[in-house]
Amino acid sequence: MRDATRSGDEAGMFATGRRLGLDHLKLGMWLFLASEVMFFGGLISAFLHFKINNPSPESAFLDVVLVGLNTFVLLTSSLTVVLGLAAIQRGDRRGLIGYLAATILLGVAFLVGQANEFALLYRHGITLSSSLFGSTFFTLTGFHGLHVLVGILWALSTLFKAVRAGYSQSSYLGVEVFGLYWHFVDIVWIILFTLIYLI
Amino acid sequence: MRERSIFAIVIISMLLLVVGYLAATQLNLMPAQASTRAVLVDQLFHVLVGTAAVVFVLVEGILVYAALRFRRRAGDETDALPIHGNTTLELVWTAIPAMIVVAIGFYAYQVLTEIEKPAPEPMVVEVIGRQFIWQFRYPGQGVTTQELHLPVNRPIRFEVTSGDVIHSFWVPQFRGKRDATPGRVSEFLVTPTEIGTFPVRCAELCGPGHANMTTQVVVESAADFQAWLAGEQ
Amino acid sequence: MSMSTAAAAPGGGWRRYFTWNTDHKVIGVQYLVTTFGFFLIGGLLAMLVRAELAQPGPDFLNGTEFNRFLTNHGSVMLFLWIIPVLAGFGNYLVPLMIGSRDMAFPNMNALSYWLIPPAGLIMLASFFVGAAEAGWTAYAPLSIQTPVGQTLWAVSVMILGTSSLLGAVNFVTTVFTMRAEGMTFWRLPLFVWGMLATSLLVLLATPVLTAGLVLIAMDRVAGTLFFSASNGGDPILWQNMFWFYSHPAVYIMVLPAMGIVSEVYPVFSRKPIFGYKAIAMSSMAISILGLTVWAHHMFTSGMDPRLRIPYMISSMIIAVPTGIKIFSWLATIWDGKIRFTTPMLFALGFISMFLIGGITGIFLAAIPIDLHVHDTYFVVAHLHFVLFGGSVSAVYAGLYYWFPKITGRMYDERLGKVHFVANFVGTNLTYLPMFLAGLLGMPRRVSDYSPEFATLNLMATLGAFLLGTSVLPFIYNAVVSWVSGPKAVANPWRSLTLEWQTDSPPPAENFHQLPVVTSGPYDYGQPTSVPGQAQAVPAAGD
Numbered sequence: 001m002r003d004a005t006r007s008g009d010e011a012g013m014f015a016t017g018r019r020l021g022l023d024h025l026k027l028g029m030w031l032f033l034a035s036e037v038m039f040f041g042g043l044i045s046a047f048l049h050f051k052i053n054n055p056s057p058e059s060a061f062l063d064v065v066l067v068g069l070n071t072f073v074l075l076t077s078s079l080t081v082v083l084g085l086a087a088i089q090r091g092d093r094r095g096l097i098g099y100l101a102a103t104i105l106l107g108v109a110f111l112v113g114q115a116n117e118f119a120l121l122y123r124h125g126i127t128l129s130s131s132l133f134g135s136t137f138f139t140l141t142g143f144h145g146l147h148v149l150v151g152i153l154w155a156l157s158t159l160f161k162a163v164r165a166g167y168s169q170s171s172y173l174g175v176e177v178f179g180l181y182w183h184f185v186d187i188v189w190i191i192l193f194t195l196i197y198l199i
Numbered sequence: 200m201r202e203r204s205i206f207a208i209v210i211i212s213m214l215l216l217v218v219g220y221l222a223a224t225q226l227n228l229m230p231a232q233a234s235t236r237a238v239l240v241d242q243l244f245h246v247l248v249g250t251a252a253v254v255f256v257l258v259e260g261i262l263v264y265a266a267l268r269f270r271r272r273a274g275d276e277t278d279a280l281p282i283h284g285n286t287t288l289e290l291v292w293t294a295i296p297a298m299i300v301v302a303i304g305f306y307a308y309q310v311l312t313e314i315e316k317p318a319p320e321p322m323v324v325e326v327i328g329r330q331f332i333w334q335f336r337y338p339g340q341g342v343t344t345q346e347l348h349l350p351v352n353r354p355i356r357f358e359v360t361s362g363d364v365i366h367s368f369w370v371p372q373f374r375g376k377r378d379a380t381p382g383r384v385s386e387f388l389v390t391p392t393e394i395g396t397f398p399v400r401c402a403e404l405c406g407p408g409h410a411n412m413t414t415q416v417v418v419e420s421a422a423d424f425q426a427w428l429a430g431e432q
Numbered sequence: 433m434s435m436s437t438a439a440a441a442p443g444g445g446w447r448r449y450f451t452w453n454t455d456h457k458v459i460g461v462q463y464l465v466t467t468f469g470f471f472l473i474g475g476l477l478a479m480l481v482r483a484e485l486a487q488p489g490p491d492f493l494n495g496t497e498f499n500r501f502l503t504n505h506g507s508v509m510l511f512l513w514i515i516p517v518l519a520g521f522g523n524y525l526v527p528l529m530i531g532s533r534d535m536a537f538p539n540m541n542a543l544s545y546w547l548i549p550p551a552g553l554i555m556l557a558s559f560f561v562g563a564a565e566a567g568w569t570a571y572a573p574l575s576i577q578t579p580v581g582q583t584l585w586a587v588s589v590m591i592l593g594t595s596s597l598l599g600a601v602n603f604v605t606t607v608f609t610m611r612a613e614g615m616t617f618w619r620l621p622l623f624v625w626g627m628l629a630t631s632l633l634v635l636l637a638t639p640v641l642t643a644g645l646v647l648i649a650m651d652r653v654a655g656t657l658f659f660s661a662s663n664g665g666d667p668i669l670w671q672n673m674f675w676f677y678s679h680p681a682v683y684i685m686v687l688p689a690m691g692i693v694s695e696v697y698p699v700f701s702r703k704p705i706f707g708y709k710a711i712a713m714s715s716m717a718i719s720i721l722g723l724t725v726w727a728h729h730m731f732t733s734g735m736d737p738r739l740r741i742p743y744m745i746s747s748m749i750i751a752v753p754t755g756i757k758i759f760s761w762l763a764t765i766w767d768g769k770i771r772f773t774t775p776m777l778f779a780l781g782f783i784s785m786f787l788i789g790g791i792t793g794i795f796l797a798a799i800p801i802d803l804h805v806h807d808t809y810f811v812v813a814h815l816h817f818v819l820f821g822g823s824v825s826a827v828y829a830g831l832y833y834w835f836p837k838i839t840g841r842m843y844d845e846r847l848g849k850v851h852f853v854a855n856f857v858g859t860n861l862t863y864l865p866m867f868l869a870g871l872l873g874m875p876r877r878v879s880d881y882s883p884e885f886a887t888l889n890l891m892a893t894l895g896a897f898l899l900g901t902s903v904l905p906f907i908y909n910a911v912v913s914w915v916s917g918p919k920a921v922a923n924p925w926r927s928l929t930l931e932w933q934t935d936s937p938p939p940a941e942n943f944h945q946l947p948v949v950t951s952g953p954y955d956y957g958q959p960t961s962v963p964g965q966a967q968a969v970p971a972a973g974d
Contacts, residue, residue: 013532013533013534013610014536014609014610015613016608016609016610016611016612016613016615017608017609017610018609020608020609022608022609023609024536024537024605024609024610027604027605027608027609028536028537028601028602028605031600031601031604031605031635032597032601034635034636035597035600035601035635035636035638035639036639038635038636038637038638038639038640039639039640039642039643040643041639041640041643042639042640042642042643042644042673042676043643043646045672045673046643046647046658046669046673049666049669050664050666053666054664128650128654128655128656129654129655129656129657131657131663132657132658132663132664132665134656135650135656135657135658136658139646139647139650139656143646228867228868228871228872229804229871229872230871230872230873236800239800240800240801240803240804243798243800243801244795244801247794247795247798247801251791251792251794251795254787254791255787255788255791258758258762258783258787259784259787261762261766262762262780262783262784265762265765265766265768265770266765266770266772266780269701269765269766269767269768269769269770270769270770270772271702271769271770271771272769275769277702277769278702278703278769278956278957278958279701279702279703279767279768279769279956279957280703280767280957281703281704281955281956281957281958282703282704282706282767282957283704283705283706283707283708283954284706284707284708284709284710285706285763288763289707289710289756289759289760292755292756292759293752293755293756296751296752296755297749297752300748300749300751300752300794301748303748303794303798304744304745304748304798307744307797307798307799307800307801308741308744310800311740311741311799311800314800315737359734363573364571364573364574364577365571365572365573365574365667367732367806367807367875369807369875371804371872371873372873374800374803374804375800375803375804376732376803376804376806376807377732377734378732378733378734380661380667380668380733380734381573381661381662381667382661382662382664382665382666382667383661383668383734384734385733385734386734398873398882400873400875401875402732402806402807402808402875402876403571403807404499404566404567404571404574404876404877405574406495406499406565406574407494407495407496407498407499407565408495409495409499409877409878409879410495410875410878410879410880410881411495411880413882
């Protein structure tokens with residue numbers, strides 16, 4: 001039986017990769033994620049540079065409790081991805097669909113929570129252009145939010161494919177690759193939450 | 200190694216040393232020296248020129264020699280010898296450049312420390328770059344001018360900043376420049392040693408007038424400088 | 433370049449080059465031709481700059497126009513020519529050299545190419561709304577204050593960075609997962625090693641530039657304050673983010689080029705490459721070290737003086753792996769049987785001119801000297817010796833060398849030699865005087881200069897016009913030979929690397945039968961290394 005965690009390779013083009021234990025789709029995603037680490041690293045460096053050299057009293061308006069809760073929501077969404085993957089690995093198609101739906105709902109809830117935080121700060125007069133704090137905060141969390149949005153769209157596409165029986169116990173690579181991206185976005189948020197809200 | 204190879208190596212080495220020495224001492228590629236840092240920088244520069252000349256002649260020489268000597272003979276379609284490497288040779292040409300680079304690094308570090316050594320009581324001059332003029336302020340004297348005057352042999356601490364975009368304050372004869380950045384004051388230490396007039400040029404693209412953002416620095420005796428300063432107040 | 437009468441290549445005529453095609457060989461040609469077009473545009477901009485600088489005093493360009501031309505000259509040459517043309521070579525050659533049928537992600541490969549023409553158009557369209565004019569380095573706050581074209585410039589560069597990044601993901605995945613049986617890492621051609629080392633840098637450094645460009649764009653468009661000094665912003669932050677990418681970028685621009693010449697020397701000396709592993713490891717060393725030197729562009733910025741020292745050290749250390757490569761190449765041709773074909777001439781020219789660039793790099797690394805020559809014509813000379821005398825020479829070497837493989841026809845050797853001589857003389861005539869001008873006091877990016885620099889500038893301008901003219905024999909040669917040159921055999925150079933063990937041009941599937949590799953790529957001088965005898969054993973799934 002074909003290895004379920006490897007992408008289709010009927011032509012043997014990826015034989016060398018298989019021998020090394022590398023699936024080309026997963027490797028490609030890991031490489032892309034490495035570049036994303038550097039992208040967020042650049043934005044985080046800018047944020048930290050100003051947080052250290054230009055600390056701002058406006059950070060007092062950050063709502064640690066609300067966003068802490070939001071963080072928990074996003075963490076839970078990573079859990080649902082893991083559970084969804086485990087489901088399809090057992091051949092439980094409906095389980096996968098359910099967990100993907102949950103992931104999407106939690107992702108949307110996260111974005112709604114973020115929107116709330118943005119609105120809260122806006123009401124205190126903090127915007128992209130009001131201060132350096134506003135500039136760095138909204139840019140950093142804004143780009144993270146955009147990545148979550150992309151993830152939600154990808155999750156929807158994965159969900160639709162699952163509904164159309166596109167995944168099975170012997171073929172679920174697409175779910176894994178999506179999972180890699182989603183977990184990455186989650187991990188970035190944990191770092192952001194720590195640096196922005198906790199330190 | 201064969202005797203002839205050793206002989207060739209000795210002769211070539213001696214020739215290279217001559218080339219290096221001549222390049223270091225005869226090639227004067229820098230403008231006039233008008234500060235204490237210029238003397239030290241130029242010494243470092245000349246050592247590098249000599250070293251560079253040796254490396255250049257050696258490598259280009261090998262290249263040209265090999266190109267001429269090892270030309271394919273007409274009609275010879277066969278391959279050359281299957282030589283893949285030579286560990287000793289490779290170690291040598293790794294170690295020697297490494298040592299040269301380390302030596303240069305040390306020397307450069309020494310020069311850097313010397314030229315940026317703070318002086319006990321420097322005269323402070325504020326340099327402010329604006330699109331597209333230079334302003335010089337003498338704090339405590341209430342004087343702001345667009346032509347820089349300095350007393351000779353007096354350590355000067357320039358405090359360089361900008362009123363708008365990034366500029367760069369440069370006097371080639373002093374051998375050194377410092378960027379003028381808005382929101383920051385950058386120090387630059389010079390002790391002028393020659394009486395004369397030298398160009399001040401902007402060395403960071405700052406807009407359409409960048410090329411014309413020039414003025415001059417007049418280095419004069421202490422007495423002349425005081426007289427000028429009094430005249431500006 | 434007109435392709436209307438291009439020789440019919442397998443799999444379709446010239447029209448497929450204007451479509452979304454996932455064949456890496458088609459994409460490779462699309463890259464090579466498109467980027468060469470941008471090279472000509474960048475060159476034209478250079479001619480205009482040099483024409484203005486032929487004599488002191490304003491001639492036909494005012495300060496704004498001059499700054500726009502020089503900014504776009506640099507930006508076009510770096511982002512639309514030298515970085516993507518080397519990716520084009522990578523695209524064409526890597527699958528063939530490793531014995532695979534295509535890249536790992538053929539559709540993403542096509543996307544990487546098709547991002548380039550629109551990005552180029554955006555950058556050039558900026559001339560209609562006030563082109564970028566802050567240099568290719570776009571230092572803030574100047575780059576925040578310039579007209580709309582600067583934003584277009586930033587968008588264009590972000591698109592090109594994405595193209596480059598996707599390419600890097602493709603190259604690394606392809607090399608790791610698609611090598612033919614028997615193609616171990618230590619049997620990879622050095623060009624492939626060069627692409628690997630380059631891809632590492634593209635993956636890790638490009639995103640930081642993207643982040644920086646995002647900040648610039650937001651300051652310009654959304655009113656953020658990142659680089660607004662009066663609001664606590666920091667222009668130096670841009671310099672750090674910019675150079676964190678742009679220094680590795682110069683290795684992105686040279687490592688594949690070094691890979692190209694590493695392919696050329698053994699073939700035209702009939703001798704194995706000397707120190708194969710050392711060259712491969714030096715490529716990786718240069719790549720990794722290249723991520724640690726960026727602040728040597730900032731020695732005059734007012735950065736913490738003590739922090740400058742580690743950057744001086746790492747910048748000097750990089751000379752060691754570079755030197756290893758140069759000496760290894762010399763040892764390759766030493767005792768060889770050198771054939772002076774056009775590719776070999778350009779490859780030899782590469783060493784001689786890259787050497788000048790590399791040596792002057794040591795001068796720049798030495799902080800006390802850099803404080804004098806930073807942002808002067810000394811730097812302009814240095815960068816053009818490494819990029820033009822170096823990388824572009826290697827690109828020409830590659831274009832001539834693989835011309836028969838790509839087109840199935842042979843170029844005219846005499847015209848090639850004329851091109852080489854004009855290019856070599858022109859390069860030295862243009863850039864050698866610039867070293868002197870910088871040392872004596874001429875800053876860079878100036879539309880005018882003190883009359884004492886007049887002779888040096890006139891020489892540089894004459895050299896530049898010679899360089900501009902020197903492309904003509906190349907273009908004529910390339911077009912006419914492609915259309916009606918003599919048909920080439922599969923392996924006219926009797927090279928041992930895998931791309932030469934298939935037809936010229938290769939069939940759509942690259943190899944009629946996938947090769948099984950049993951030896952290294954440079955085993956000249958051994959009786960068993962007769963080209964054409966990579967064993968034609970049917971590989972799995974074939």
